[in-house]
Amino acid sequence: MKKIYIVAILMIVAAIALLTTAADDMSTYATFSQATRSGDRVKIAGQLSKDKEMYYNPAEDPNYFSFYIKDTEGEERKVVLLSEKPQDFELSEQIVLTGQMKDEAFVATDMLMKCPSKYKDEEVYIKNEGK
Amino acid sequence: MQDIQYIGEHLLPGQVGQAAIVASFVASLFAGISYFFATQRRDTEEYETWRGMGRWGFLVHGLSIFTIIGVMFYLMVNQYYEYQYVQAHVSEDLPFKYIFSAFWEGQEGSFLLWMFWHVILGLVLMATARQWEAPTLSILSLIQLFIGSMILGIYVGFGDEPSRLGSNPLMLLRDVMDAPIFAKADYAAQLTGSGLNPLLQNYWMTIHPPTLFLGFASTSIPFCYAIAALWTKEHKAWLQPTLRWALFSGGILGIGILMGGAWAYEALSFGGYWAWDPVENMSLVPWLILVAGIHTNLIARSTGHSVRSTYIYYLLTFLFIVYSTFLTRSGVLGDTSVHAFTEMGLEWQLVAFIVFFLGLSGAMMALRFKGIPSPQKEEDTASKEFWMFIGTLVLLFSALIITASTSLPVYNKIVQFFDPAFEGRVITDPEPHYNKYQLWIAIFIGVLSGIAQYLRYRETNFKKYASKFGLHTGIALAATAVLTYIATLWIEAKAWQYLVLLFFGIFTIATNVDYLLTFIRGNLKLAGSAFSHIGFGIMVVGILASGLNKRIISNNPFVMDGLIEGATSEELRRNILLFKDSPLIMPPYEVTYIADTVDTFTRTFTVNYKRRDKEGNVVEEFNLHPNVLYDKSFTKIAASNPSTKRYWNRDIFTHIASLPQVEIDMEYRRQREDSLNYQVLNAPIGQSVSLVDTVPLKEVDTFVVKTYRATVEHINRTPTHPDYQPEEGDIAIGATIQVERDDEEGVFTVNPVLVLRGQLLYSYPEQINALNAKVRLNEGVFDAVFSPETDLDYRSFTFRQGDKIEYNGYQIQFAGFNRKPEHPNYVPREEDVAVSAMISVQAPDGNSYLAQPVYLIRGNRPFNLKDEIPEKGLHFRFTGIDPTSETVELQIAQASKTTQAIPIELATNSLRSDYIVLEAIEFPGINLFWFGATLMMLGMFVSMGRRIGKSV
Known part of the structure; x- marks a missing residue:
């Protein structure tokens, strides 16, 4: 089985080499201040500021949706998502954005929303006509 | 309680x-x-x-x-x-x-x-x-x-x-x-x-989960056999029955995964069939290891080598199924996956599930490892088993690197357990990350599944065989080179790595077609592996074609370039605004949003695609019907379902990305309607009236003055409106109104309608999108148009047919009877005896009119229905017939005033809402992906079918 072992060892070497390059693809969740400093493309996790303006007017630009989130350090910034406003956006609790800082706003190309699960929903659904 | x-x-x-x-x-x-x-x-x-x-x-x-x-x-x-x-x-x-x-x-x-x-x-x-x-x-x-x-x-x-x-x-x-x-x-x-969840109200949700779970469940059988064989030390006898089950499992699990992709592509608005989402990855990983196991199982049956690896692969397959269950159901993927379940307190049970079976597998392997037979002599480098085994290592390798990246959240959790200050790591852009590694895996698999087919098990004398091997490999390489060149004319490879992949994808097809024809001579019973490998090659070509050459048709031409490093403008701006009935050129198509219809909660849009040649003739035309599903309260869109035009060589995919807010939320629409600032204008028929509107400019402290002009052309007593469904007893008035604005070219004609039904008024306004204005009729229109009957001073006249009289300067002639009278307010009944008088009127101004009042007997009682000439305020009643003298009695009155000015209402802040936000993508060669992937699974069933007949 010697040759097989050689191949296996080669693969392990390749795997280690790949993993070192893969480190470049990874990052920690950034904060707005880090994103501003580095200027890199990063992922930011934050809470939607529900009291701030959410702006989407497709008649003006169907690929421009802006809102505000608070990052993990509590810093609140404007976010521009270059896409339509997703459904149920107002309900989202946690938002993960991929993008970079551009002037004062964080320009995101990708967004993942975490919505409250209905399993956790404490509300009991009562028939409307029953009231 | x-x-x-x-x-x-x-x-x-x-x-x-x-x-x-x-x-x-x-x-x-x-x-x-x-x-x-x-x-x-x-x-x-x-x-x-x-x-x-x-x-x-x-x-x-x-x-x-x-x-x-x-x-x-x-x-x-x-x-x-x-x-x-x-x-x-x-x-x-x-x-x-x-x-x-x-x-x-x-x-x-x-x-x-x-x-x-x-x-x-x-x-x-x-x-x-x-x-x-x-x-x-x-x-x-x-x-x-x-x-x-x-x-x-x-x-x-x-x-x-x-x-x-x-x-x-x-x-x-x-x-x-x-x-x-x-x-x-x-x-x-x-x-x-x-x-x-409305997103799941789809037939794919009916067939995808049971297939996928049958796939999951079926991986348990090779696992059970592996443990059973280790347990009973039957290291040889288990290979045959297990192979059938593994092939079955590979086929079903593969189809289950594919159905997930088909669902995402066809019914959800993901715009693709694979996104390297953790949930997708963790269903692929066990499949990859299972396929590796099938290959070592074949080696083991033919040569006695690789029994240990077969054990390990089958054990790992099931363990990865359990691990994938843990990942998708424990909530650990919450931040990274769009479709993982949320946590519900089963995490530790799921961990126990993995730990137990991992421990069992590990212990059994450790106990029995020495006793598992393996030939003394190692595989010859020119033998089939050697290269097949390398291939299985490549598959395992692929599975492990996918698992490593997907498990990042688990790694984070574990490290954070020991070091709470640790910040979790995350892959910034998953798709390129996975693609760049799996690309090379696919290339290796392409090479190996090509040449290994030409090699023989237990090769002892390659020198004798080398010329045949060389000949076939040479022919295959030549054929591949030609086919790859042809393929590049159709799909653009974009980078040399993709070109290499394309080459070896085609190489697999060429070698396996050759194998099918010359080695097994078309014997379909033996063709399972050839089918699967050809399927793999076709799938690779399909992925390259549809993935690399995917083109967003709805690319907004007014893009801001260079906004984001590394991302092209095409990727950034996927959506385009499409106004109803105004075609937009999205090369090569001319796209028009034509219509939309609502059926309970579903609103279906018709989007027309046209392609023209240089002379402007339509050479291709089709309609797509994407729809949106409203939630029960009509206040949001619960799901948006795409629609796809399928050609044999490409798909055109279309989905509604968004709608105007007033079309999404009916509650908002009502508020919006209430907030409209209608101003009343009294417009005498045929005369222009004007309205001056001041519009505050956003962010600047100035106003713009806009002048609107409206002219009521005429009044219609039997009006039509797209939303108005006439009912018996309705009193309806419509007006044809022309509206223009000083800063906007063109005159816009609208036909608002107002209906009195019982005690209730129903208004049917009309929107002028180009002016952001809305026009409706004021309820005063009834007073303006109708004269109360009590104000009329009727005079009786007796006519013989053909008689003519003069009344207030009008020449009035009774022209004859109409025995099938038509009257807006008259609905005939069988018992009725009804007739109308045809009265022709010559006005002093030279115009002539016709009035037809109706006289009828219903249930032995006489009735009459009046008719009028609104322009002149003339009213006619047909009140009696005298058969003996052949005369009729008509009553005629003229209202003291003719129609007054018509009160109309104009709102100048009504934003247009006749548009959709559309995403349209062209996927070339996507059918190659579906066909190839399906063929790959079918190949496994063919192989399984051949082995089922044989005794255990």
Whole structure:
């Protein structure tokens, strides 16, 4: 089985080499201040500021949706998502954005929303006509 | 609360189901133990007894599972909302066809689906596995025991907070949550269901989960065989029966995964079939390892090599299924996946599931490793088995790097457990990350599955064979070069790595077609592997074509370039605004949003695509029908379903990305309508009136003055409006109004309608989109148009046919009778005797008119229906006929005033809403992907079919 072992060892070497390059693809969740400093493309996790303006007017630009989130350090910034406003956006609790800082706003190309699960929903659904 | 005697609850089926849950759990334990002793004492006379007990145990277990499922369906079909699972997944308006989808929407239902398939497969084993029955079913029962614990829902431990084992699908809502409503004894009748997520109300949700779970369940069988063989030291005999099961499993699991992709592509708006989402990855990983196992299994059967690897691969396959269950169901993927379940307290049970079977597998392998036979002589480098084995290592390697990246959240959790300050790491852009590694895997697989087909098992004398091998490889390479060149004319490779992949994808096709024709001479029974490998090659070409050359047609031409480093503008701006009836050029198409129709909660749009040649002739035209599904309250869009035009060589995919807010939320629309600032204008017919509107400019402290002009052209007593459905007794008035604005070119004609139905007024306004204006009629229009009957001073005249009189300067002639009278307010009945008088009127100004008042006898009583000439205010009644003298009596009156000015209302802040936000993507060659991938799975079934006939 010697040759097989050689191949296996080669693969392990390749795997280690790949993993070192893969480190470049990874990052920690950034904060707005880090994103501003580095200027890199990063992922930011934050809470939607529900009291701030959410702006989407497709008649003006169907690929421009802006809102505000608070990052993990509590810093609140404007976010521009270059896409339509997703459904149920107002309900989202946690938002993960991929993008970079551009002037004062964080320009995101990708967004993942975490919505409250209905399993956790404490509300009991009562028939409307029953009231 | 305990004292309340609840009424209207259906507790019996729940109790039956609870009993079945406990019975299934206990019976699987019993079956597992019995089969364990049957295996341990397989050479003694006790064997039969133990096996018999095992069978009974497993049958009772199976029956209990069917009972639980049956009870749950019973509760769901009857909508007994006092049960938490029913309340969470069913609703009154859920179509019956989605009851299955609702069943496996929740975690508990999908666990039951998994167990259901295990029972079915276990029964097949019981009937066919002979000496393997006892050990395999012992292991399978053990697996069932673990999955069964997930739905047990009993509390173990002591103290104030005993931990709960499993989540019971038959819990009553009042036991799960605390709410004031449970203080009422008859609360059950007042509950309603929350229903199935509209995104899941799709036929794919009916067929994808059962197929995928059959795939999951079927991986347990090679696992059971592997443990059984290690246990009984039958290291050779297990290879044959296991191979069939592994091929079956590979095919089904593969199809299950593909269906997920097809669902995402066809029914969801993801705009693709694979996104490297963790949930997708973790269903692919076991499949890859299983395929590796199938290959070493083949080697082991033909040469005796690789038995150990076969064990390891089959054990790993199942372990990765369990690991994937853990990842998708524990909530650990919450931040990184769009479709993982949320946590529900099963994490530690799932960890125990993995740890137990990992421990079992590891221990069995360690105990038996030395005893597993393996030939002294190593594989020859020119032998088929050598290169096949390398191939399986490549597959394993692929699986492990996908797992490593996907497990990042698990790694984060573990490190954070020891070091809470650790910041979790995350892959910034997953798709390129996975693609760049899997690209090379696919290239290796392409090379290996090409040349390995030409090699022979247990090669002893390659020198003799080398020329044949060289010849075929040479021909295949030449054919591949030509085909690759042709392919590049059609699809752009974009980077040299992709060109290499394209080359070796085609190389696999060429070599395997050659193998099919010249080595096995078209013998279809042996063609399974060739089919699968050809399928793989075609799939690779399809992925390159549809992925690399995917083109966003709805690319906004007005892009801001260079906004984001690394991302092209095409990727950034996927959506385009499409106004109704105004075509937009999205090369090569001219796209027009033509129409939309609403049917209950679904609104379907018609989008027309046209392609023209240089002369402007239409050479291609089709309509697509994407739709959106509103939620029950019409305040949001619950799902947006794409529509795809399929050609053999490309797809055009279209989906509604967004709509104007007033079209999404009817509540908002009402508010918006109420906030419109209508101004009344009194417009005499034919005269222009004007309105000056001041518009504040955003952010600047100035105003713009805009002047609107409106002219009422004429009044219509029988008006039509797209939204107005006439009913008997309606009094309806419409006006044709021309509106223009000084800063906007063109005159816009609108026809608003106002209807008086009983005591209620219904207004049908009209929107002028180009002016952002809305026009409606003021209710004063009735006074302006109609003269009250009491104000009229009728005079009687007697006419003979043809008589002419003069009245207030008008020449009035009775021209004759019409025995089939038509009158806006007259609906004929059979019993009626009705006739109208045809009266021609010559006005002093030279115009002539016709009036037709109606005289009728209904039920022996005479009636008359008046007619009028509104422009002149002339009113006519037909009040009697004298048959003897052949005369008629007509009453004529003229209103003191003619029609006054018409009060109309104009709102200048009504934003246009006749548009859709559209995403359109062209996927070239996507059918190659579907065809290739399906062929790959079919190849496995062909191989399995060949092996089923053979004896064990």
